[in-house]
Amino acid sequence: MDALVIGAGPAGLMAAEELAAAGRQVVICEAKPSAGRKFLMAGKSGLNVTKDEGSAAFLAAYGAAWLEPILRDFGPDQVKAWCRALGQDVFTGSSGRVFPVAMKASPLLRAWLSRLGSAGVELRLRWRWMGFQGDGWQFDTPQGARVLHPRVVVLALGGASWPRLGSDAAWVPWLRDKGVEIAPFLPANMGFGVDWSPHMSRHFGQPVKGAMLLADDLRERGEFVISSRGIEGGGVYAVSAPVRDGAALAVDFLPDVDGAAIAARLARMKPGETLANRLRKLGLSPAAVALIMEFGRGIDPGRAVKALPLRLTGPRPIAEAISSAGGATQAALTESLELRALPGVFACGEMLDWEAPTGGYLLTGCWATGRWAGRAAAR
Structure with a gap:
């Protein structure tokens, strides 16, 4: 041969x-x-x-x-x-x-x-x-x-x-x-696990569009999906290597809007409104609002919109x-x-x-x- x-x-x-x-x-x-x-x-x-x-x-x-x-x-x-x-x-x-x-x-x-x-x-x-x-x-x-x-x-x-x-x-x-x-x-090019609280189940399968994912110095704009096991999709895959190797992952839900502008808009809203309502008025999708409610407790809302840290359990197999x-x-x-x-x-x-x-x-x-x-x- x-x-x-x-x-x-x-x-x-x-x-x-x-x-x-x-x-x-x-x-x-x-x-x-x-x-x-x-x-x-x-x-x-x-x-x-x-x-x-x-x-x-x-x-x-x-x-x-x-x-x-x-x-x-x-x-x-x-x-x-x-x-x-x-x-x-x-x-x-x-x-x-x-x-x-x-x-x-x-x-x-x-x-x-x-x-x-x-x-x-x-x-x-x-x-x-x-x-x-x-x-x-x-x-x-x-x-x-x-x-x-x-x-x-x-x-x-x-x-x-x-x-x-x-x-x-x-x-x-x-x-x-x-x-x-x-x-x-x-x-490589994999999703990551998340231990979701029960209220997230209604958002499984929903995409998060127009966001930017942040991992160390890497900034990648792309869509990702909330699944029963965690997060996956093209946006996540683009930053998966540094996150797999130990970098923290955060999300900017409004990458085209300055943080100061977001803070000003939030400040003009009625003080008695719920956080979820205020976030929806910023134009965030229900899936994005749910993520901020899941991971953003104790974080200033403006900061959560621009750099929400995600708590991951590790890469999928x-x-x-x-x-x-x-x-x-x-x-x-x-x-x-x-x-x-x-x-x-x-x-x-x-x-x-x-x-x-x-x-x-x-x-x-x-x-x-x-x-x-x-x-x-x-x-």
């Missing part, structure tokens, strides 16, 4: 495409019954393929200088051109997020798998990697145990989030035994997270994403130790590292 790719997610499929384009005979082994299961799930509410913004801002979102050459090689412009080459036109929303016109992931995946098949790439489903057997790669398959001996291998095994879709990190001990340094996995931090470290890899401890073996996608927010960054990072590893493996 010429080239083996393990994992049929976005990173693995991109690596296979590059290997095939270089004339290599490529086999993809995927543990699940179909390819791209997490990719399809991520696209259910609208497939966000990348973020159309300046290069400096785009690269800064990853917080990893070692990824910059890879992301410059396959960034937002290249992602858009690649989608269009598959017959899937894209558009840029007002926030800079880029979506296929079809919005869903399935048309893009179908077109991509068809192109890979035409290029001679073989996809073997329900082939689960089970570690090493001597110098071979052992698989559990519908036909029983099999051992493969490819010339090069690209690992696109995913991280540790959404294990039911395939990213279960089962590969970690096998690579550690071979001397690969792997940073512990942590949840990694199995519920959109992505994960941790994985094969930069020190474990060459500049070509080859594992130093395993010459001829390359790694890409979420199994690498990088972290980025939602909003197109995750998917572009997977495609970019898959492309980089595939090209290096082909060489």
